[in-house]
Amino acid sequence: MHKTQDLHVVETRPLASPALIHHELPLTETAADLVTKTRDRIRNILYNEDRRLLVIVGPCSVHDVDAALDYGQKLAPLRDELSDSLEIVMRVYFEKPRTNIGWKGLINDPHLDNSYDINTGLRLARKLLLDLAHLGLPAATELLDPITPQYIADVIAWTAIGARTTESQTHREMASGLSMPIGFKNNTDGSLLAAMNAMLAASGSHHFLGINHHGLASIVTTTGNPDGHLVLRGGKHGPNYDITHVEQAANELAELGLNPRMMVDCSHANSQKDHRKQLDVLDNIAEQVKAGSRHILGVMVESHLLEGKQPIPQDLSQLKYGQSITDACVSFDQTATMLRKLASAIAPFTSQAVTR
Template sequence: MNASVSALPAVHTATTKISTRRLPSAAQLKQQLPLSDKLREQVSSQRQAIRAILNGEDSRLLVVVGPCSIHDPLAALEYASHLAALAHEVRDDMLLVMRAYIEKPRTTVGWKGLAYDPHLDGSDDMAHGLTLSRELMLEMLRMGLPVATELLQPIAAGYFDDLLGWVAIGARTTESQIHREMASGLDLPVGFKNGTDGGVAIACDAMRSAAHSHRHFGVDSQGHPAIVETRGNPDTHLVLRGGHSGPNYDQASVAKARAGLEKSAIPARLMVDCSHANSGKDPLRQPDVFNDVLAQRLAGDHSLIGMMLESHLFEGCQPLSANMRYGVSVTDGCLGWDATERLLRNAARQLQAQRCTARAIA
């Protein structure tokens, strides 16, 4: 992972308080780091597998799992190697997707992710950040893993959209018309998170909007301003992540969310984010949330198609510094790999037992 496309020198304007540096276009970066025919077929197959889960054609549990954000490429790839081995082992009952978040939304200011500041020093070498992020995703694909991320900056989406199997639109941006338009043009499944208030009405509106075609302002693959025309995306679903009033993964909350989807004539398919407000921002409570949702699914609620976990090599989080611990998140706290592996193996055993029982009865 040594190749990089550099930004051009900064251009300052006398009449504004901004300066600009031109980045390589999405087409240039994709040409420099191409997706092989073999991997292109793999991504297409992975997307179709996730669609099949959403549509009830595949009974496996979808689990998006990985670091809250990626800041250390070596640690991320070590984590991915562990996940790839486990994904193969549990493939009959779960589809594991690597969480590769390279953008992070900030309430005020802070580190915005690998794509923005890959050197972790405020230099904001975005040209290198885009290159490094694409290299990492390609390597994860070579391990056989589907790749997921949150798309925060629509311009950045064009640098990675061909690599992704699943995308999240975050609680802060689900209400954004720009992100709904972007989602309508993505040829892959998209999960819209409920709003920060915990309600699902905003996400329902987002899914209805994304299902329709749009014409909107954007940029083409060469980076030129363009009128973008989209066809609409039918492969969206709701992600429950809790809200200001607390968790929303319990049976009553899931039933309420399902009723809201049905009222809006949206297919009742839900993923639960075991972190954020659902865990009270305590990463070590994620297994409790996961197991509660798993029990609901095992009891017959097949609208619960998946879950999301924030997990890294080691538990907890740490601030950016000169002496950081290897494999520990620098954003939200994460569950460690050992605990994650135990949790997923136990879930696979329960899902397998139910599958075998159902087969015996049939």
């Protein structure tokens, strides 16, 4: 008989169950309290019940958990300092969608050596999220593989569905069952329609194939996630963060009966892949906010300890500590200046501190 399956599969390895990794790295009361309260505050911002702005800020991707924790230790005091004006959540991205080929993130290849030790990657990711939570720092991520949420979603306060996956039925179904607010990015071509359709689709109930807490193949039934929103990230025709684009997007959202408030990604096509232009984008957003715009709920900034980016060297000991290996980032010092400027712009509209 001819062999008809696994013709291109050379290996399968056992994957640790979510239950096992949760047992090894349990959610603590401290972390659960932080995640729950942060999700609630984000929802309040999303529905304009809290005039503060949401800020998702941190490395393009985490490749060194020690550097990420160091970054978090710097960000936590800034979060407290600006808490009257900003809800700062650390960007902690473990999965990287690739246009063609490249390193796929800490979970997929934690040792940066093509060993694909995914079980270790999952453990490192979950431990980092718990460590950050114990610093009082909530986390945001992009969920790419639909199996990943079972391992880490309980420690995540906000999630993105990326420009390449917003059109994916699988990701819309996954989003419909997630427990936190979800930002849907516009397509890489700049079109908003796919993201808006994703918001509509994810708000409804779905039935689909997945795994349960014990790693068993399951039929998953969801209620739908009502807390989706648009993220403007620019496109191949240029940026889309200026007031004209923001007002046009708000009108299109309203016509579909969707929340007309949106986040602006200062990086990617909005910065035209020049990390320094993130400062210009944020300046523009600050001016819109200062002028009284109610359409912008927050921003996303790619930031690390050091400015710029570096290739992955053959000799991993040559990696610069605290510098991105994916998209170029602004430095932490630049980040602090940017966020203080944004906080100043929204401060007149936030008359009293939010109880934390």
